Amino acid sequence: MMPWTNDNYPVSMKNLDPAIREKAIEIANALLKEDNDEGRAIAIGTAKAEEWGKDHLNIKTAAGPSEHQHKSPNK
Numbered sequence: 001m002m003p004w005t006n007d008n009y010p011v012s013m014k015n016l017d018p019a020i021r022e023k024a025i026e027i028a029n030a031l032l033k034e035d036n037d038e039g040r041a042i043a044i045g046t047a048k049a050e051e052w053g054k055d056h057l058n059i060k061t062a063a064g065p066s067e068h069q070h071k072s073p074n075k
Contacts, residue, residue, distance in 0.1 A: 003029040010042050016049070019057055024049035 004010065004025045006018075013021050028045030032038065 003032070012042060013046060016046070017053060017057070020049045020053040023052050 002008075006022060006025065009021065009025050010028075013024055016024060024042075024045040026045075027048050028041040031041035031044055036044070
């Protein structure tokens with residue numbers, strides 16, 4: 001399998017924020033080099049990238065809002 005790129009990535013990554021998708025591709029490619037199954041590499045890569053995004057980019061993910069975001073009090 002050829003490594004994934006920003007132009008050629010799994011369909012399941014198409015709705016990710018571009019920065020998170022890039023990180024997911026990086027992680028998934030590394031997992032493939034370690035002989036992980038493609039489906040497992042995609043799942044782990046996506047989950048780890050979403051965590052990375054919450055910690056580094058303050059982006060909401062499918063898992064929910066970042067712990068670093070605060071709601072404004074209702075007036």
